[in-house]
Amino acid sequence: MDTTAVKRIPFFRDPSKLAILYQILSIAGVALLAYYLISNTLANLERQSISTGFGFFAKESAFEIGESIIDYSSADSYGRALVVGFLNTLIVSLIGITLTVFLGSFIGIARLSSNWLVAKLSAAYIELFQDIPILLQLFFWYAFFYEMLPSPRQALNPIDGLFLCNRGLIFAIPAWHTAFLYAGIAFIVGLIIIFFLKRWVAKQQEATGRSFPTVKVSIAILLGLPLLAWLVSGAPTEMNTPALKGFNFKGGITISPEFTALLLGLVLYTAAFVAEVVRAGIQSVSKGQKEAAMSIGLKPGLVLNLVVLPQALRVIIPPLTSQLLNLTKNSSLAVAIGYPDFVSVAGTTINQTGQAIEGVALIMIVYLIFSLSTSAYMNWYNKKIAIVER
């Protein structure tokens, strides 16, 4: 018999066997917890005679929603009410994201300005808006619109056709005319032309080495084509101006105080974080890169486009996305100031139907879809821009 044979390791010292044991235990633990919670919940639901499932979608909602971009009345179903809420969340997020990116980049660049006053003011802005809870800022702006601004009769009228009062921001829009439809089509056509133009320019440059003023030509196409379409179809200039009728304004477009306060709060808060992200991104590109680009004879615009921005964006994009996702998630605070976003509508639905589990699950699913699609995009983007190492 071989006496030097290794003694068998007892299973409680063998990591691979222990791993199996731990995993079985953790599955059992989670399953037990789930069983306990589900059985309790079912018992509670039965006792309180709360119905389950998503049957309430088709039922009449019987509540009004303050603002909606699709037709909605209290006679419509819960399903439609939730769609209205979802669209409202989407609108405020999309507009908010666009404004935030612009304002945030602007402040981030201003933070690095050689002008002392501008740099210090941006630093103060960033510090101030980052350190005050977003909810408090929303309350502040909402109260500002309700208390500081006058009633519609004494509405502020800084520019002709624009009114600011405690019913919101009211301004004139061009009256509807088919010319605008044609202009819109012309804009889309312009985008398509630019897409092909870019490919052509890239090919030309590969072949001949000559550059082409793509940006200027693109801007000219984007502005010129719709303008041409508008001129050709009769150049209508009629405006739909708001006018005071009784206690409120008629005509024009009204942006409610809730929406304005929410948008303002979200944009000002998130822009402070975006500014820091942009600043860090710009600072991450070493000076040598810029100097090297200049020394091989690139023009300043090309230095920015071909050397600095691609490197800075690699640093900026991931945290920027997470900040913009935060903006989307923070838009759920609309419920606190009465803007009918998805959470707010779902909250009302929960109160009326008593189906809390379905309601909260819906909220979570909607936001998870936002987050997961964003992170899927992020992973794709990170792969695309990752430095290819030798």
Added chain:
Amino acid sequence: MEETPPEKTTQRLRPPIRNVGILSWIRANLFNGWFNTILSLVFAYVLFLTIPPFIEWAFINSNWVSTSEECKASSGACWSIVTANIRFILFGFYPHDLQWRPLLAVVILVLLLFYSQNRKHWAKSLAYAWAIGLFSMGLLLKGGLFGLVSVDSSNWGGLPLTLLLSVFGLTAAYPVGIILALGRQSNMPIIKSFCIIYIELIRGVPLISLLFMSSVVFPLFLPEGMSINPILRAQVAIIMFTAAYIAEVVRGGLQGVERGQYEAAESIGLNYFQSMRRIILPQALRIVIPPSVSILISAFKDTSLVVIIALYDLLKTTQTTLSDPKWMGYSSEAYIFVAMIYFVCCFFMSNYSRKLEKELDTDL
């Protein structure tokens, strides 16, 4: 014989007047180039338009201690809304003559925070001090022992509640977050996927959905007749939420520890728990101190969301004061006061985190 040193022939030149002093500083920092000159002028004009009226409103025409009637008569800020209701804003419905207790709890917390600031004090004794401190804070708020009258948690409110939710939230969430991070890094596929699902799920939803869950769904999870008070429920939601974020931060720290350290720990025969406890975690946690402070800051700000499920935190007590017909219409003043409290706390914490980042950076 003494030799006199040769007389200095060099003459000290004063720096050119254009390069020193305030004027040159202004030239270099505000008016270097036409673009910066325009910027400076525009911003100076905007400041000129906004700052003086604000100072007039906030300080010169303002009322500090007055009745609401006097406020209505004046054009300035009405800080009286804060001074007249300070105790309600800070302590909520806590019994009036017992309010020294939450005050003392807040003071203990602030002292602990200040003491912990200094890295020289970071030792085991500090952990004990925190344990004792947190326990005595809870005891002061709750009472019921050592002759302290018991105060029901439904009366807790204001600043102590805000601090309680954020500090206890972070303290309790930290161990959970570390476990989640270790789970996510482990090579056991099932545990790993549980942790990933939890972390991504929580990070993908807004805190408010978890708070909703704690207030409307959680009661359904409990067996009949059992109930948990709303503050604890909100606290659990905040802990669950914060833990997911801490897990991601700690994961960053774990990835920051060199591979050689893991291998070295294994090669001297330490098992998984020993190597984590003795080798990996001490290094990983050290890396993640600054981001942890940022999490504390966001947790502190995020606790204000409990307003939405009707807990009387600092923001809710302020709103309640504002709904008093006597003080209606002075929300700017009240909100500015609360904003200042939040700002001062967050400002110190973020400055501290930046300082710490620099210190730790040079050591490594």
